[in-house]
Amino acid sequence: xxxxxxxxHRFEAAVAxxxxxxxxxxxxxSGLQAEALARQLGLSSCDLTSSAGSTCSNAxxxxxxxxxxxSVLVRYVLIALPALLGVFVAAPLLAREVENGTNxxxxxxxxxxxxxxxxKLLLLGGSAFSAAAAVSMVAQWWQQPFNQMYADGNWxxxxxxxPAPVAYALFALALGVAAGTAIQRTVPAMAAxxxxxxxxxxxxxxxxxxxxxxxxxxLPAPAGILRGVLQIASPTVGExxxxxxxxxxxxxxxxxxxxxxxxxxxxVVLVVLTSWWVRHRVx
Amino acid sequence: xxxxxxxxxGLTKRFGSTVALCDCNVRIPANRVVALVxxxxxxxxxFLRISVGLDEPSTGQIKVLGWSPQAQPMLVLPRxxxxxxxxxxxxxxxxxxxxxxxxxxxxxxxxxxAKARLDRIGIPLDRRAGQLSGGQCAQLALTMVLAxxxxxxxxxxxxxGLDPLARREFLQHLMEAVAEAELSVVLSSHIVxxxxxxxxYLIILAEGQIQVAGEIEGLVAGHRVLIGPRQGLEVxxxxxxxxxxxxxxxxxxxxxxxxRPPGPGWEEHQVSLEDIVLAYxxxxxxxxxxxxxxxxxxxxxx
Numbered sequence: 320x321x322x323x324x325x326x327x328h329r330f331e332a333a334v335a336x337x338x339x340x341x342x343x344x345x346x347x348x349s350g351l352q353a354e355a356l357a358r359q360l361g362l363s364s365c366d367l368t369s370s371a372g373s374t375c376s377n378a379x380x381x382x383x384x385x386x387x388x389x390s391v392l393v394r395y396v397l398i399a400l401p402a403l404l405g406v407f408v409a410a411p412l413l414a415r416e417v418e419n420g421t422n423x424x425x426x427x428x429x430x431x432x433x434x435x436x437x438x439k440l441l442l443l444g445g446s447a448f449s450a451a452a453a454v455s456m457v458a459q460w461w462q463q464p465f466n467q468m469y470a471d472g473n474w475x476x477x478x479x480x481x482p483a484p485v486a487y488a489l490f491a492l493a494l495g496v497a498a499g500t501a502i503q504r505t506v507p508a509m510a511a512x513x514x515x516x517x518x519x520x521x522x523x524x525x526x527x528x529x530x531x532x533x534x535x536x537x538l539p540a541p542a543g544i545l546r547g548v549l550q551i552a553s554p555t556v557g558e559x560x561x562x563x564x565x566x567x568x569x570x571x572x573x574x575x576x577x578x579x580x581x582x583x584x585x586x587v588v589l590v591v592l593t594s595w596w597v598r599h600r601v602x
Numbered sequence: 603x604x605x606x607x608x609x610x611x612g613l614t615k616r617f618g619s620t621v622a623l624c625d626c627n628v629r630i631p632a633n634r635v636v637a638l639v640x641x642x643x644x645x646x647x648x649f650l651r652i653s654v655g656l657d658e659p660s661t662g663q664i665k666v667l668g669w670s671p672q673a674q675p676m677l678v679l680p681r682x683x684x685x686x687x688x689x690x691x692x693x694x695x696x697x698x699x700x701x702x703x704x705x706x707x708x709x710x711x712x713x714x715x716a717k718a719r720l721d722r723i724g725i726p727l728d729r730r731a732g733q734l735s736g737g738q739c740a741q742l743a744l745t746m747v748l749a750x751x752x753x754x755x756x757x758x759x760x761x762x763g764l765d766p767l768a769r770r771e772f773l774q775h776l777m778e779a780v781a782e783a784e785l786s787v788v789l790s791s792h793i794v795x796x797x798x799x800x801x802x803y804l805i806i807l808a809e810g811q812i813q814v815a816g817e818i819e820g821l822v823a824g825h826r827v828l829i830g831p832r833q834g835l836e837v838x839x840x841x842x843x844x845x846x847x848x849x850x851x852x853x854x855x856x857x858x859x860x861x862r863p864p865g866p867g868w869e870e871h872q873v874s875l876e877d878i879v880l881a882y883x884x885x886x887x888x889x890x891x892x893x894x895x896x897x898x899x900x901x902x903x904x
Binding site for chain 1: 651654655656658675676679680682683684686687688690691692693694695699702703704706707708709710746750
């Protein structure tokens with residue numbers, strides 16, 4: 320069955336491999352360039368809050384000019400990857416078989432359809448997990464020089480580093496397979512996958528600042544305390560009582576784990592549900 | 603091998619509010635070539651799909667070669683060969699890759715037989731299934747099910763959409779395979795004319811119910827056409843009358859052999875399988891089953 324799954328999906332596998340190779344290659348090259356420029360400009364000794372017109376501020380401006388656009392673009396490409404996986408690989412997995420009637424062919428070989436489902440799902444899930452984990456680790460290395468461009472540091476790259484993007488990929492996969500199984504037509508299943516995935520990501524993103532009770536700091540805050548925090552409410556400037564609401568930098572990895580759980584739990588539920596559907600409901 | 607290929611009891615399948623199969627009781631003997639006939643939407647595909655485990659019955663039971671295809675798929679699947687509607691195969695697989703798939707997924711796979719068959723038909727091993735003609739594709743699909751070395755072949759509309767030559771060749775190859783191995787075959791069709799040569803057992807399915815089940819020889823011997831003077835509509839009340847047609851001067855009755863001519867002056871004729879099938883299809887309420895309902899055996903029939 321593993322051979323069959325490989326033969327059937329080797330085209331998708333090849334496309335994904337090329338895509339990932341190009342992306343990682345680009346990440347490594349641009350990361351090295353950014354690092355070299357940062358070193359050349361002496362950014363590491365700079366404070367982000369240094370006043371305008373200082374040497375540091377000028378250096379940062381010229382650094383931003385070179386790399387800000389790239390950092391945004393790469394971030395969006397990385398954010399889109401799980402959606403691509405769900406829409407183009409997972410959603411057609413069962414829907415296309417049913418559309419072509421080939422499920423009748425493969426499910427009447429001497430193999431149960433439950434086994435068929437799990438072999439395919441584990442192969443695909445394993446590949447998605449490894450690929451997402453690898454990309455996430457490369458992204459973690461890549462975003463370090465860009466951190467300094469953003470006031471909230473790490474938090475800007477929350478969606479592309481750590482365990483969260485791996486969970487997105489597995490969720491997109493489970494969602495696509497489930498949609499394909501429930502709808503049994505490829506294009507509507509792809510559309511449903513895209514819509515639900517984007518809605519879920521958006522909703523959790525809105526929820527994210529409230530995973531834990533945020534902290535409040537009076538302004539003017541002591542030096543450095545607002546470095547690399549996730550600001551929720553902007554300071555009210557010009558008032559004596561102005562303050563800022565934020566999540567501190569050291570909660571980053573806790574939040575990554577919370578976000579991972581939020582996507583992994585429904586992924587597991589969807590897979591179990593789909594396995595039952597495949598066994599009992601697919602025609 | 604057991605004497606029964608497929609046996610169903612009270613088999614019912616509903617899709618939402620539509621009833622595809624309704625209380626089907628049938629016992630299909632082994633080592634026959636069974637034709638499952640019925641109009642489109644009569645439930646033929648549903649019956650065949652349930653019998654290979656692709657669908658589940660809503661209520662009732664089905665046993666295939668003695669086992670439940672739903673509860674014991676690993677006992678049933680290696681012993682059956684199923685060809686679904688439109689004879690689906692992975693169109694991007696080459697013939698060689700399809701055989702490799704068959705070898706890896708089926709414990710009883712006969713690779714020699716498969717290769718020999720493809721060789722004989724003239725399908726190159728490197729050709730993708732999607733590039734084959736309709737007839738060749740059907741032959742490749744037939745090869746895939748025969749090489750499983752099944753005890754039972756279940757074919758859903760196997761010759762639908764083929765040109766007459768390909769259709770005849772397909773049935774010819776099927777018959778050869780049946781002659782070579784101890785093989786039961788159940789095939790569905792709505793083309794009646796070809797079945798008389800191919801099949802020896804007939805099941806007519808109408809509106810989700812088994813209407814007729816029996817040996818074709820017995821069915822042909824058990825029905826007659828009676829032609830006599832014009833009768834009123836009351837002849838239809840006799841339950842042995844399957845169909846009556848009337849012209850101005852005469853009445854033609856297709857009756858089961860227990861039916862008697864309504865009076866003197868009637869001619870008796872032999873009947874063809876096609877006539878029988880068409881008569882039953884036109885009258886879904888008529889029945890001819892191995893354990894028939896009580897019929898008017900004797901007594902006045904007028």
